[in-house]
Amino acid sequence: MTPTEPATPKIELSSVCKAFGSKAVLNGVDLTIGRGESVVVIGGSGTGKSVMLKCILGLLRPDSGSIRVDGVETANLSERGLEPIRAKFGMLFQDGALFDSLSVWENVAFGLIQGRGLPRAEARDAAIANLAAVGLDGDVANLYPAELSGGMQKRVALARAIATRPEILFFDEPTTGLDPIMADVINELIIDCVRDLGATALSITHDMASARKIADRIAMIYQGQIVWAGPTAAIDHADNPVVDQFIHGRAQGPIKMQIRRL
Amino acid sequence: MGFLAAIGRAFLIFLEATGRLAQFSATALSHLVRPPIYGRLIVRQMVDIGYYSLPVVGLTALFTGMVLALQSFSGFARFQAEGAVATVVVLSLVRELGPVLAGLMVAGRIGASMAAEIGTMRVTEQIDALTTLSTNPFKYLVVPRLIAGLTMLPLLVIVADIIGVFGGFLVAVYRLSFNPAAYLSQTALYLTANDVMAGLVKAAVFGFLIALMGCYHGYQSRGGAQGVGAATTNAVVSASILILVCDYLITGIFFS
Ligand SMILES: Nc1ncnc2c1ncn2[C@@H]1O[C@H](COP(=O)(O)OP(=O)(O)OP(=O)(O)O)[C@@H](O)[C@H]1O
Ligand SMILES: [Mg+2]
Numbered sequence: 323m324t325p326t327e328p329a330t331p332k333i334e335l336s337s338v339c340k341a342f343g344s345k346a347v348l349n350g351v352d353l354t355i356g357r358g359e360s361v362v363v364i365g366g367s368g369t370g371k372s373v374m375l376k377c378i379l380g381l382l383r384p385d386s387g388s389i390r391v392d393g394v395e396t397a398n399l400s401e402r403g404l405e406p407i408r409a410k411f412g413m414l415f416q417d418g419a420l421f422d423s424l425s426v427w428e429n430v431a432f433g434l435i436q437g438r439g440l441p442r443a444e445a446r447d448a449a450i451a452n453l454a455a456v457g458l459d460g461d462v463a464n465l466y467p468a469e470l471s472g473g474m475q476k477r478v479a480l481a482r483a484i485a486t487r488p489e490i491l492f493f494d495e496p497t498t499g500l501d502p503i504m505a506d507v508i509n510e511l512i513i514d515c516v517r518d519l520g521a522t523a524l525s526i527t528h529d530m531a532s533a534r535k536i537a538d539r540i541a542m543i544y545q546g547q548i549v550w551a552g553p554t555a556a557i558d559h560a561d562n563p564v565v566d567q568f569i570h571g572r573a574q575g576p577i578k579m580q581i582r583r584l
Numbered sequence: 585m586g587f588l589a590a591i592g593r594a595f596l597i598f599l600e601a602t603g604r605l606a607q608f609s610a611t612a613l614s615h616l617v618r619p620p621i622y623g624r625l626i627v628r629q630m631v632d633i634g635y636y637s638l639p640v641v642g643l644t645a646l647f648t649g650m651v652l653a654l655q656s657f658s659g660f661a662r663f664q665a666e667g668a669v670a671t672v673v674v675l676s677l678v679r680e681l682g683p684v685l686a687g688l689m690v691a692g693r694i695g696a697s698m699a700a701e702i703g704t705m706r707v708t709e710q711i712d713a714l715t716t717l718s719t720n721p722f723k724y725l726v727v728p729r730l731i732a733g734l735t736m737l738p739l740l741v742i743v744a745d746i747i748g749v750f751g752g753f754l755v756a757v758y759r760l761s762f763n764p765a766a767y768l769s770q771t772a773l774y775l776t777a778n779d780v781m782a783g784l785v786k787a788a789v790f791g792f793l794i795a796l797m798g799c800y801h802g803y804q805s806r807g808g809a810q811g812v813g814a815a816t817t818n819a820v821v822s823a824s825i826l827i828l829v830c831d832y833l834i835t836g837i838f839f840s
Pocket of ligand 1: 342347365366367368369370371372373374416
């Protein structure tokens with residue numbers, strides 16, 4: 323635990339609720355992320371982790387509750403008001419969300435060209451450097467996303483998310499679909515972003531090894547709420563049956579999978 | 585009771601859709617006049633709509649002009665008014681068939697591809713990704729298409745009118761043995777600036793509507809491939825219907 327909590331946390335969610343039709347997905351989420359902290363959110367499939375990220379980015383509007391970024395309430399800002407807030411973020415989407423009409427380097431350079439107004443030649447060099455950081459060489463720069471493997475697409479998306487060196491980084495399952503060695507390279511990259519660039523990171527993962535490696539703090543989401551949050555080292559004696567079942571990957575326990583045996 | 589409720593529900597759904605469309609259009613228009621403007625994207629859309637639609641629109645116009653000449657000749661021959669063939673061909677093309685047929689062809693070609701492209705971007709979260717990269721999707725995706733539709737359709741229609749008149753000329757001269765010079769002077773005789781103006785205004789309105797429907801339905805699409813397919817169909821159908829309705833309204837304004 324950091325002994326002195328900074329006055330305004332980077333991101334603060336309180337009682338955030340979001341439902342799709344009659345289906346409540348987020349049910350009063352409370353989560354605080356300090357400046358320069360790396361928080362990992364874990365939780366079962368379909369528990370609303372991606373929805374939570376999209377609510378913070380303003381891509382989805384929460385039904386109720388408050389979301390503050392650097393102390394600014396974003397939950398009811400207009401689209402125009404959200405623009406300066408969104409400029410602080412870099413987001414890795416779970417499925418990559420690469421622009422399929424643009425080449426790989428144009429994807430990575432997109433935020434630099436459109437957002438920062440960099441000349442194309444300069445942005446291309448920056449893009450190739452970012453691609454190198456995720457283990458992709460210059461050959462792929464001129465390919466199109468459809469010509470890449472799933473894991474390569476994920477890494478291009480990661481390079482795009484960090485290319486503008488944003489203050490806040492969101493990673494939605496950064497290591498899913500990667501081989502164990504590349505997964506560790508990505509873990510290191512995320513740690514570098516937080517440590518060297520001073521970014522604040524919020525990651526989602528199912529990969530406990532990755533979570534232990536990149537997280538300062540871990541939070542567990544279950545039934546639309548954060549049921550446990552604490553320092554990474556404390557997760558092994560969290561004393562919470564839900565967390566216990568999840569980190570040990572046991573089918574038996576309080577989390578019931580909706581399945582029927584054949 | 586159940587019957588009334590069904591009507592009420594349908595009416596509410598209609599109002600909701602209209603409201604959404606109005607809001608979408610208002611947002612799009614507000615971004616139309618605020619910088620930044622993406623020149624490269626506008627040019628690319630203009631080439632797509634204007635240049636690559638030329639073959640389709642040209643062929644349509646050519647055969648329409650030819651069939652108009654043939655039809656009006658055989659019709660007017662019944663009361664010895666064959667001299668009016670050139671006038672009928674040029675007026676029907678410029679005032680009516682040029683813009684409407686070009687509009688319908690472009691709606692099928694461009695409206696569909698806009699809806700499919702933007703719809704795919706929506707369901708694969710590429711539009712969300714744009715937003716997180718400090719790029720407004722309205723400015724980046726919608727505005728270039730609206731501008732291109734608005735400006736390119738009138739140009740296409742001018743070309744279509746010329747090709748259509750030429751088609752009529754070919755049939756009149758080579759099949760119906762008109763005198764070429766007489767036919768051409770007859771073509772120019774009754775054509776007024778107002779006729780041309782009305783045709784171009786129609787074309788601009790149709791071009792705008794095609795792009796608006798393509799973008800709107802693409803932007804609103806939900807769910808995977810099926811949602812994109814539905815968006816494509818809706819874009820073409822709604823643009824076609826709007827073209828026919830607006831055609832009537834604009835004709836009423838210009839020629840009443
Ligand atoms: N746009 C949407 N419309 C309707 N329901 C949605 C939408 N987005 C998400 N949901 C629902 O919200 C729930 C949470 O989705 P979410 O994508 O946040 O899950 P997740 O925790 O990220 O799961 P995973 O680990 O599998 O990615 C799911 O049950 C999903 O059906
Ligand atoms: Mg998810």
